[in-house]
Amino acid sequence: FKASANDPGDDRYIWASDAHQEGFVPSPGSRPGAYLPNFFAFQPALNFGYAQENPAEPWRQPVDADGPRANRAALRAIMDHWLGLGLSGFRVDMAASLVKDDPGKAETANIWTELRHWLDATHPDAVLLSEWGEPEVSVPAGFHTDFFLQFGGPTDGRALRSLWSNTDGTVNESWDPLDCFFDPSGKGSPRPFVEAWFEASAAVADRGFISLPTANHDFSRLNCGPRSAEQLPAAFAFQLTWPTLPAIYYGDEIGMRYVPGLPDKEGSVLGPRYNRAGSRTPMQWDDGPNAGFSTAPADHLYLPLDPAPDRPTVAAQRADDTSLLHFVRRLIALRKASPELGSDGSVEVLHAGYPFVYVRGGRYLVVVNPQRNAVSHTYDIPAEPRPLEVSGVRVDGRTVVAEGFAYGIFDLGR
Structure with missing residues (x-):
């Protein structure tokens, strides 16, 4: 530049x-x-061109001008360098923003399609992840997967925010207020997410995957606002058994908290209730200086640590077999060992409410109740399913009973 x-x-x-x-x-x-x-x-x-001409803006260049073509070549050269050194792939920030004034993102999609053809020919094992927020557009354009994000796409981010948005941390004043499903009050519903997922999944088909993140560098953590640590196991039981590509934001696997009240850091504040810095604090490894993240003086850190004396750490949770970290690892192992629980397995929703009940691959029954109150419902479920990972859920005949903040994964033995 x-x-x-x-x-x-x-x-x-x-x-x-x-x-x-x-x-x-x-x-x-x-x-x-x-x-x-x-x-x-x-x-x-960067100049990747404009999709439309405008005589009043003579700086606009078409996508096939020398500057945009040089940038596409540079993009391939940079990726080729790092992939040649052993990198597994790339997560592309702002992937939808390349070509300016691009209705429907058609010209931007063409760039990624061109790049994907090159990638498959030169680095066929490399993975391309998109921060686009519209899988039904980005995956057919060439990405292996795209994230549901808190903004963008046909639902304007409601699919993700209806699950685990909150009233603190990263709240855009222009967003429609949502009662999210993973909230202790029990006012939300998983239905907006389920409907958006089914629609996007049909469009993506077998060309790639939809990724569901627990959080990201722009969106508050699971452990934020009214949501507390006791709800996190239910959130992971859902995230790691639903047919998306799960993306666990660093630290969420130990229940790191969103840290409120931090100063603006490189544009982290986007509104009176929107400060992204709270999701970007240092990883908490142990109880040593700077939580084991760095040996630098504390005032030299990019952002301060969570100041709470009971902040979770990897070391403490490794030593505790009942910790969230061990639970997440067990869920990952179960998912890897059970193709029916993977991204390609089928899903049948029995109840899109409290509790959220669904069957994966015709074999695994999943029950999630992230609210504080107990609930029960009756379904056509085989008697005595075998419990795999269960807390606060029991199946009594055809009735599922779920205590507050409960989850259950059962093998139906089909």
């Missing part, structure tokens, strides 16, 4: 001749004019 800011002939970034062009940032170099940022001034937008 520094080279481009001093070379009027360099088209790898998007430049306008007017230094005061709205939405642009004045050039920091000898080149006159201004550059287009993606979000912040320190994020100049």
